[in-house]
Amino acid sequence: MEDQLYTTTTQCKTWSFGPSTLATIRANTNAAGTRSIKRGWKRARVEASTANTPLATTPIPSNTPTPVPTPSIDPLSVPDPVTLTPTEELTLVNYYMLRMMAMSDGFGFPSSVKATACVFLSRFHLHHSVHAYHPKHLLTTILFLATKTENNYLSTAEFCKRIPKLTPEAILKYEFKIAGGIGWDFEIRHPLRGADGGIMELLSALASPNGDPGIQVLKEKLGQDPIRRVTNAAGRMKAHLTKEALVSDVYYHYTPPQIFLGALWLADKELAEGYIEWRFGENSTMGRVVKKKKKDRKGKDKVTEDDAAVEAPKAAPLAPKLIPTVIACAEMMQKAQEYEKFTVDMLKKIDKKLHQCQNPQKFLGAGSPIGIGNDVPKKPSEDGPPPEKKRKAEEDLFGGSLHGN
Amino acid sequence: MPSITNSTAAAIARARENAINRGGDADEICPVCKSSRYLNPNMRFLVNPECYHKMCESCVDRLFSQGPSQCPVVGCDKILRKQKFRKQTFEDIQVEREVDVRKRIARTFNKRQEDFPSLKEFNDYLEEVETVTFNLLNSIDVGDTEAKIIAFEQSNKSSILQNAAKAAQEQQFALAQREFEKEQHRKAKEFENEIEAEEKRDKAEHKANLLRALEADNPDAEVAKVNRLARKKSSMRRENQERRARELEAARNAPAFQFMANLNRVAEEAPPEKFDPVDGYDETNRYFVYRDKYESPWLDDYQKDKPTLAGGYLFQQYYERAIFEAFSGVGCFIEDPPAVDAEGEPALQASFDTPMIDSSV
Numbered sequence: 110m111e112d113q114l115y116t117t118t119t120q121c122k123t124w125s126f127g128p129s130t131l132a133t134i135r136a137n138t139n140a141a142g143t144r145s146i147k148r149g150w151k152r153a154r155v156e157a158s159t160a161n162t163p164l165a166t167t168p169i170p171s172n173t174p175t176p177v178p179t180p181s182i183d184p185l186s187v188p189d190p191v192t193l194t195p196t197e198e199l200t201l202v203n204y205y206m207l208r209m210m211a212m213s214d215g216f217g218f219p220s221s222v223k224a225t226a227c228v229f230l231s232r233f234h235l236h237h238s239v240h241a242y243h244p245k246h247l248l249t250t251i252l253f254l255a256t257k258t259e260n261n262y263l264s265t266a267e268f269c270k271r272i273p274k275l276t277p278e279a280i281l282k283y284e285f286k287i288a289g290g291i292g293w294d295f296e297i298r299h300p301l302r303g304a305d306g307g308i309m310e311l312l313s314a315l316a317s318p319n320g321d322p323g324i325q326v327l328k329e330k331l332g333q334d335p336i337r338r339v340t341n342a343a344g345r346m347k348a349h350l351t352k353e354a355l356v357s358d359v360y361y362h363y364t365p366p367q368i369f370l371g372a373l374w375l376a377d378k379e380l381a382e383g384y385i386e387w388r389f390g391e392n393s394t395m396g397r398v399v400k401k402k403k404k405d406r407k408g409k410d411k412v413t414e415d416d417a418a419v420e421a422p423k424a425a426p427l428a429p430k431l432i433p434t435v436i437a438c439a440e441m442m443q444k445a446q447e448y449e450k451f452t453v454d455m456l457k458k459i460d461k462k463l464h465q466c467q468n469p470q471k472f473l474g475a476g477s478p479i480g481i482g483n484d485v486p487k488k489p490s491e492d493g494p495p496p497e498k499k500r501k502a503e504e505d506l507f508g509g510s511l512h513g514n
Numbered sequence: 515m516p517s518i519t520n521s522t523a524a525a526i527a528r529a530r531e532n533a534i535n536r537g538g539d540a541d542e543i544c545p546v547c548k549s550s551r552y553l554n555p556n557m558r559f560l561v562n563p564e565c566y567h568k569m570c571e572s573c574v575d576r577l578f579s580q581g582p583s584q585c586p587v588v589g590c591d592k593i594l595r596k597q598k599f600r601k602q603t604f605e606d607i608q609v610e611r612e613v614d615v616r617k618r619i620a621r622t623f624n625k626r627q628e629d630f631p632s633l634k635e636f637n638d639y640l641e642e643v644e645t646v647t648f649n650l651l652n653s654i655d656v657g658d659t660e661a662k663i664i665a666f667e668q669s670n671k672s673s674i675l676q677n678a679a680k681a682a683q684e685q686q687f688a689l690a691q692r693e694f695e696k697e698q699h700r701k702a703k704e705f706e707n708e709i710e711a712e713e714k715r716d717k718a719e720h721k722a723n724l725l726r727a728l729e730a731d732n733p734d735a736e737v738a739k740v741n742r743l744a745r746k747k748s749s750m751r752r753e754n755q756e757r758r759a760r761e762l763e764a765a766r767n768a769p770a771f772q773f774m775a776n777l778n779r780v781a782e783e784a785p786p787e788k789f790d791p792v793d794g795y796d797e798t799n800r801y802f803v804y805r806d807k808y809e810s811p812w813l814d815d816y817q818k819d820k821p822t823l824a825g826g827y828l829f830q831q832y833y834e835r836a837i838f839e840a841f842s843g844v845g846c847f848i849e850d851p852p853a854v855d856a857e858g859e860p861a862l863q864a865s866f867d868t869p870m871i872d873s874s875v
Binding site: 110111112113114115116121125126127298300302303304305306307309310312313315316340361362363364365366367369370388389427430431434 | 794795796797798799800801802805807808809810811812833835836837838839840841842843844845846847848849
């Protein structure tokens, strides 16, 4: 039933992809984002060529590394900006994910909130290019949404107190968009609780004096103090689960138990291998030890043990298939560690590129910023029309007043 | 008497003027010859389903007796024939036209549900027919639609005829059935009357007998005899009535024709699949068995924590959930589906990729 229930979740149905599918989706999203940038620039170019006074409206930062347009420049001669590649997009998203983790830790939220927020961010940008939505504007909203999702609600007022210059409006502005962007699939199956469960079971099995042969083998493997070793590994595993597992793509490629085993593999390879062998190996009793033990306690003899063994479904052991999967998962998480090593320069370069893409007005002298985050408060006229229209529609619930009445 | 004629003429002119101005009573005046009902109370208005322009009977006679000719209404170039003129059934001319169109469509598209393998296909067919009807009614792609109808008519000639014959037959059966029911009803009523009359007669007879018995030498014995006789008679009568009522009932329930019972019976469908309330899920866990107690050092503090315990926190539930999640999905392996890859993806893209820039363009 366990696997069957997992297959009914949206995580399995909507948000699980093989590697090539995921790459294709990312490429498509990137292409869509690039298209939207191209369109925005085209529009800006048209506006710039129609505007006759580029002198007055061109605030040009002089130290930009991009071709500096002189006030008299022909807007048609400025080349289209170089858009980001899917890899660069991913790098940027992951950088902001790390930022969000730090933010969550600053709030002191439990790891489930942190993990949910990260998955939200990742999923949102899976289908929405950073060209269209700069992640820096979404972080607080996503974190706030995650607190609500994970039953750790903090009022917007409280939330804003902790971050300088943050207003409730700014949080709520994109909330609907994000909720829709993640397909309203709020429930995320994290490996965290499952990891607790696995460790719990392992510890209990190790602690009990008479276990099945599998656990005895594992005990011998773990050396002097198996309990201590497991506890230490669990600590490291938890760290992996709340960092590498979120930054990498493992949530798309593996199921929560597999991620948990992958993290355990990273933390203590020998332990993870032994654990898998014990639970899913050739002679695994699939945890039916307990049943026997209970019966033993009740005074029944060994015959029941055989019964239980017969009763257990003799399916092919899962371990041969599971171990390569777990190793691949662990490797993917290992690879994700390099995101932390990214230099600020590199990120700055990406962000600068994105900045150029999203702000044609700075380079052409006309046009409006692209992407939702770029509303400059000083120039309401530039970003004016859309909010104006929206507000009007909201205010006049039953349409505008009739003229002539 | 010129003065009278003058005043009459003026009155007629006034009435005509009024009728025209009032608008609502415009149907009191023939739009072609402008003669009003005021002058000719027997005036009948006719329409031709070619163009639905209304005119009075005399106009029709006058204009179309010589053979087909153009509609007299300005701007209408339809050629009308006299025998096609008929009385308008509905007040609203649009409704009249719709009914005509629907009649015509129903004659051609007379397929039945039995002709289709499933209800869904039948419904699709109905929708297509409705589209054709709508197009004709609202003059959308009339040429195409007509061509389509003719093509359908050509290719389905035999089945259309068959279905029409079938429908006629059914109508006959229905008529026969109705007749039969009426007859049964009449019989039942007759029977009822008969019973009533019989009862009345018996009562009167019993009374007479009683009187006669009282007159006799030995009244008590005679009265008892009469009463016994009456009881016997009434029970016999009741029995008789019940038997006849049963017969009538049986006759009423039996169909007029033997095949009527089979006529509209829907073919027996395969019995629906057995309903499974849990949709195939069971409670057996493949990978684990719950224990009562687990070693969980990180919960030890809470296990002694009074506020936690007083709040009703059940550690057992946490254990169960944690253990379940440790194995829920461990046997699912996510891979690239080669077939779905091509199809599933555009759908995903379509549903999610809606950058705001696009919408503001």
